[in-house]
Amino acid sequence: xxxxxxxxxxxxxxxxxxxxxxxxxxxxxxxxxxxxxxxxxxxxxxxxxxxxxxxxxxxxxxxxxxxxxxxxxxxxxxxxxxxxxxxxxxxxxxxxxxxxxxxxxxxxxxxxxxxxxxxxxxxxxxxxxxxxxxxxxxxxxxxxxxxxxxxxxxxxxxxxxxxxxxxxxxxxxxxxxxxxxxxxxxxxxxxxxxxxxxxxxxxxxxxxxxxxxxxxxxxxxxxxxxxxxxxxxxxxxxxxxxxxxxxxxxxxxxxxxxxxxxxxxxxxxxxxxxxxxxxxxxxxxxxxxxxxxxxxxxxxxxxxxxxxxxxxxxxxxxxxxxxxxxxxxxxxxxxxxxxxxxxxxxx
Amino acid sequence: xxxxxxxxxxxxxxxxxxxxxxxxxxxxxxxxxxxxxxxxxxxxxxxxxxxxxxxxxxxxxxxxxxxxxxxxxxxxxxxxxxxxxxxxxxxxxxxxxxxxxxxxxxxxxxxxxxxxxxxxxxxxxxxxxxxxxxxxxxxxxxxxxxxxxxxxxxxxxxxxxxxxxxxxxxxxxxxxxxxxxxxxxxxxxxxxxxxxxxxxxxxxxxxxxxxxxxxxxxxxxxxxxxxxxxxxxxxxxxxxxxxxxxxxxxxxxxxxxxxxxxxxxxxxxxxxxxxxxxxxxxxxxxxxxxxxxxxxxxxxxxxxxxxxxxxxxxxxxxxxxxxxxxxxxxxxxxxxxxxxxxxxxxx
Numbered sequence: 001x002x003x004x005x006x007x008x009x010x011x012x013x014x015x016x017x018x019x020x021x022x023x024x025x026x027x028x029x030x031x032x033x034x035x036x037x038x039x040x041x042x043x044x045x046x047x048x049x050x051x052x053x054x055x056x057x058x059x060x061x062x063x064x065x066x067x068x069x070x071x072x073x074x075x076x077x078x079x080x081x082x083x084x085x086x087x088x089x090x091x092x093x094x095x096x097x098x099x100x101x102x103x104x105x106x107x108x109x110x111x112x113x114x115x116x117x118x119x120x121x122x123x124x125x126x127x128x129x130x131x132x133x134x135x136x137x138x139x140x141x142x143x144x145x146x147x148x149x150x151x152x153x154x155x156x157x158x159x160x161x162x163x164x165x166x167x168x169x170x171x172x173x174x175x176x177x178x179x180x181x182x183x184x185x186x187x188x189x190x191x192x193x194x195x196x197x198x199x200x201x202x203x204x205x206x207x208x209x210x211x212x213x214x215x216x217x218x219x220x221x222x223x224x225x226x227x228x229x230x231x232x233x234x235x236x237x238x239x240x241x242x243x244x245x246x247x248x249x250x251x252x253x254x255x256x257x258x259x260x261x262x263x264x265x266x267x268x269x270x271x272x273x274x275x276x277x278x279x280x281x282x283x284x285x286x287x288x289x290x291x292x293x294x295x296x297x298x299x300x301x302x303x304x305x306x307x308x309x310x311x312x313x314x315x316x317x318x319x320x321x322x323x324x325x326x327x328x329x330x331x332x333x334x335x336x337x338x339x340x341x342x343x344x345x346x347x
Numbered sequence: 348x349x350x351x352x353x354x355x356x357x358x359x360x361x362x363x364x365x366x367x368x369x370x371x372x373x374x375x376x377x378x379x380x381x382x383x384x385x386x387x388x389x390x391x392x393x394x395x396x397x398x399x400x401x402x403x404x405x406x407x408x409x410x411x412x413x414x415x416x417x418x419x420x421x422x423x424x425x426x427x428x429x430x431x432x433x434x435x436x437x438x439x440x441x442x443x444x445x446x447x448x449x450x451x452x453x454x455x456x457x458x459x460x461x462x463x464x465x466x467x468x469x470x471x472x473x474x475x476x477x478x479x480x481x482x483x484x485x486x487x488x489x490x491x492x493x494x495x496x497x498x499x500x501x502x503x504x505x506x507x508x509x510x511x512x513x514x515x516x517x518x519x520x521x522x523x524x525x526x527x528x529x530x531x532x533x534x535x536x537x538x539x540x541x542x543x544x545x546x547x548x549x550x551x552x553x554x555x556x557x558x559x560x561x562x563x564x565x566x567x568x569x570x571x572x573x574x575x576x577x578x579x580x581x582x583x584x585x586x587x588x589x590x591x592x593x594x595x596x597x598x599x600x601x602x603x604x605x606x607x608x609x610x611x612x613x614x615x616x617x618x619x620x621x622x623x624x625x626x627x628x629x630x631x632x633x634x635x636x637x638x639x640x641x642x643x644x645x646x647x648x649x650x651x652x653x654x655x656x657x658x659x660x661x662x663x664x665x666x667x668x669x670x671x672x673x674x675x676x677x678x679x680x681x682x683x684x685x686x687x688x689x690x691x692x693x694x
Contacts, residue, residue, distance in 0.1 A: 030508075031515050096473060100466035119447035119518045122469055126443060127511035129476065133504045140497040150487040153500070157480045161377075164474035168378050171466045 003056070004341075006063040007334035008070035013077070017062050020080055021087065024135050035112055035124040036131070039091050045115050055107050061199045062087035064335055068203025068218065071324075071331035079206035081138045085156050086199045088132035093163055093195065095125035100171065103248045129160070151205045151215065159198025166190020173255050177263060177275055184260045185227055185307070192233075193226025196339070200332075217322025221332065224315035228308045228340045231257050235304045238292040250291070251283050257307060258300030259291065266298035312336055350403070351688075353410040354681035355417035360424070364409050367427055368434065371482050382459055382471040383478070386438050392462050402454050408546045409434035411682055415550025415565065418671075418678035426553035428485045432503050433546045435479035440510055440542065442472035447518065450595045476507070498552045498562065506545025513537020520602050524610060524622055531607045532574055532654070539580075540573025543686070547679075564669025568679065571662035575655045575687045578604050582651045585639040597638070598630050604654060605647030606638065613645035659683055 005014065025036055037043045041055030062083035069079035097103070098111040099118050105111060113121030136156060139149055169187040173179055200222035201215055209215055234256045237246045250256060259278075263271055274294055277287055295301065315336055319329050352361065372383055384390045388402030409430035416426035444450070445458040446465050452458060460468030483503060486496055516534040520526055547569035548562055556562055581603045584593045597603060606625075610618055621641055624634055642648065662683055666676050 028508075030512060031519075032511060093473070096469050100469050117518075118465075120515065122443050122447050122472075123511050123514045123518065125473075126440070126476070127508055127515075129473070130504045130508035130511065133480065134501070134508065137497070137501055137504075140500070142493070146489070146493065150484070153487070154481070154484055157477045157484075161375075161474055161477035161481065164379060164470050164477065165377060167470045168467065168474075171464075171470065172378075 004058045004060065004063070004338055006060075006067040006338055007331045008067045009063060009076055013066060014059065014063065016077065017059060017066070017080055017083060017087075020084055021059075021062075024084060025088075025131065028131075030127065032124050032127040035095075035116055035120065036091075036128050038115070039095055039112055039124075039128070041107065045110070055109060057107070059087055060339060061090045061195055064196060064199040064222070064339070065203040065206065067335050068200045068332065069207040071328050071335075072204060072207035072209065074207035079203050081136065082152055082202040082206040083199070085132050085136035085152075086159070086195060086202055088128060088135055089156060089160055089198070090195050092125050092128035092132055093160070093167075095121055095128060097167065099125075100167070101248060101252050101254065103252075105248070132156070147210050148205055148208070151210060152202055155198055155201040155205060155215070155219075159194050159201070162190055162197075163194035166192070166194055170254060174253055177278060179255060179260050179263075181257065181261055181264060181303070181307075184255055184257050185231075185311075187255070188230035188257070189223045189227040191226075192230040193223030196226040196229070197222035214322045217318050218324070218332075220318040221315045221322070221324075221336075224311050224318060225336045225339050228311035228315070228336075231304050231307050231311065232340050234258055235301065235308075238288065238295060239301060247285060247288060250288060251285060253278060253283055256295075258295040258304050260300075261303040262295040262298035262300040266294075270294055270298050308340060312340065351405045351407065351410070351685055353407075353414040353685055354678045355414045356410060356423055360413060361406065361410065363424065364406060364413070364427060364430060364434075367431055368406075368409075371431060372435075372478065375478075377474065379471050379474040382442075382463055382467065383438075383475050385462070386442055386459055386471075386475070388454065392457070402456060404454070406434055407686060408437045408542055411543060411546040411569070411686065412550040412553065414682050415547045415679065416554040418675050418682075419551060419554035419556065421554035426550050428483065429499055429549040429553040430546070432479050432483035432499075433506070433542060433549055435475060435482055436503060436507055436545070437542050439472050439475035439479055440507070440514075442468055442475060444514065446472075447514070448595060448599050448601065450599075452595070479503070494557050495552055495555070498557060499549055502545055502548040502552060502562070502566075506541050506548070509537055509544075510541035513539070513541055517601060521600055524625060526602060526607050526610075528604065528608055528611060528650070528654075531602055531604050532578075532658075534602070535577035535604070536570045536574040539577040540570030543573040543576070544569030561669045564665050565671070565679075567665040568662045568669070568671075568683075571658050571665060572683045572686050575658035575662070575683070578651050578654050578658065579687050581605055582648065582655075585635065585642060586648060594632060594635060597635060598632060600625060600630055603642075605642040605651050607647075608650040609642040609645035609647040612650075613641075617641055617645055655687060659687065 025033060034047045041057045042050055044050050065083040065086055066076040066079045070076045095112050098106060099113040099121050103111050104114045112124060136152060139152060166187055170191050197219040201219040204215055204218045237250050238258055240246060259274060263274055277291055316333060319332055324332060381394045388404045389397055391397050412430040412433055413423040413426045417423045442459050445453060446460045446468050450458050451461045459471060483499060486499060513534055517538050544566040548566040551562055551565045584597050585605055587593060610621055624638055663680060666679055671679060
């Protein structure tokens with residue numbers, strides 16, 4: 001199991017969640033199941049149980065849904081059905097993202113497509129996305145008010161669709177040199193924030209919130225946290241410990257806020273140097289140090305740090321706008337801090 | 348528009364459906380929308396309206412849902428919300444299938460991935476799948492009984508998941524020489540039959556059927572028809588008019604029932620010849636005539652023709668088992684005939 005535990009949750013909650021995930025994914029005799037179980041970290045490429053500690057899985061999306069429900073006065077357990085669905089949707093999207101970005105490694109192991117080929121990975125991701133939705137149908141049993149069911153179903157699919165919009169921008173921006181920091185942050189909120197926003201929204205729905213403006217406020221909170229998290233990862237990939245999985249985006253020339261800022265605000269010499277590095281088909285990992293130094297000299301690192309703080313402030317304002325104050329806000333901001341992990345990312 | 352009109356439907360119904368599809372997909376300001384509209388045949392690669400008659404689109408999945416509802420006594424219009432979702436799910440799966448199979452052409456135009464690249468195509472397919480589900484949420488408005496809503500939602504996602512299982516087999520079988528005809532037909536029912544089974548099930552749900560065994564019977568009808576349709580396409584690709592889009596599966600060495608049969612039942616010489624042709628990475632289109640002659644000489648063509656007839660009989664028995672007799676059965680069997688199009692395929 002992972003190391004992060006969001007506020008309001010105990011190790012027991014996370015273990016309950018893990019049991020439910022395993023039971024649900026194992027409930028169907030699917031030939032696709034082995035790839036899904038591999039993605040979830042339970043088995044190795046041969047379908048044998050993974051060694052303890054081999055794969056760290058935090059289940060952050062599920063935890064966020066459960067912690068949100070808890071912050072709003074419901075029990076974390078009552079949100080498990082909602083939490084399962086967003087966690088599975090997250091992993092389904094990772095399976096596809098790894099094909100799209102050409103990532104060979106994730107969580108210290110070969111990715112699904114690198115192991116079974118792109119065709120099987122695309123298909124397994126589709127199957128996993130269908131499983132994500134089917135997992136939510138437990139709430140169709142009549143025990144939940146009808147409007148809560150509708151809100152949950154739409155929250156899940158809206159989050160998935162919104163993530164696709166962010167991913168579209170991320171891919172489209174890959175071959176562009178000029179991009180504004182605003183465009184970058186919009187992409188990051190969509191790509192990394194949509195499913196976190198879905199998690200907070202599902203947690204709130206589980207806790208009985210039905211007012212649309214309140215639900216939208218808590219979704220906005222999740223989206224801002226997601227954007228902040230992405231910027232934190234951008235900092236990590238340039239100035240953190242050098243490892244393959246944090247640098248995949250850089251190598252495939254996915255945009256990084258520090259570099260976007262440097263190209264937007266640097267002088268002509270710096271822009272030309274970064275431009276030359278970025279004209280290569282893929283970025284040589286050996287050049288990352290040079291890119292980092294150039295971005296730093298143009299103020300890219302400082303801008304990222306300020307952006308993280310700014311996005312966390314915006315997340316807090318979204319909570320206030322939704323009427324979440326006091327202890328509720330405190331617990332949710334605790335989630336925000338854990339998810340952004342600014343301290344750890346900056347080493 | 349297309350040429351096929353399933354029993355019980357008028358041109359007006361198909362136009363209503365098309366209007367609803369356009370309105371629904373156009374209802375969100377999505378950067379992904381252009382790729383979706385291209386896949387649906389409405390625009391060209393630049394987003395300009397496609398020329399009239401440029402792309403033939405039959406909307407067979409939607410038509411089947413509406414015709415099924417009509418056969419069971421409901422109006423086709425009452426099934427439109429259900430029909431939209433399965434049609435969009437079908438196109439979402441085509442977008443991914445074209446990446447998985449490396450198809451460069453579909454309906455006489457370059458495929459989405461061939462136009463925008465695999466990363467954007469994978470992502471656009473994901474977005475379209477989310478839109479398929481969101482389109483079904485129109486029935487969450489309270490106008491439909493709760494159990495009907497649950498049944499419809501599960502029918503859609505079960506069909507999508509089941510299709511992934513069939514696709515998994517299709518990809519896994521690609522590099523295998525030996526395969527039984529039973530294994531082939533199981534794959535075909537999953538890969539091609541799942542969404543048609545989803546269409547018949549959704550049509551029945553729209554018409555008010557709630558009994559699970561009856562719903563499963565009509566789904567089985569759709570699955571059998573799908574398998575028959577796949578076998579018809581297999582015949583077409585070997586003995587029909589030679590064109591790229593019908594031969595994509597052959598070229599990428601996806602299994603074909605006639606060849607599976609020939610390898611299972613042919614003599615050693617024939618098996619060796621087919622084996623040599625199939626040892627190539629992709630099959631040379633110029634060799635298809637030779638493959639067809641070899642398969643024919645081993646009885647592969649006759650076996651396919653018999654299989655189509657047998658599957659249509661099984662489809663009819665599924666209807667009888669579900670209690671669909673008389674006019675209901677006659678209309679549904681009319682759908683089956685149109686979908687399998689044996690006559691035209693063997694043209």
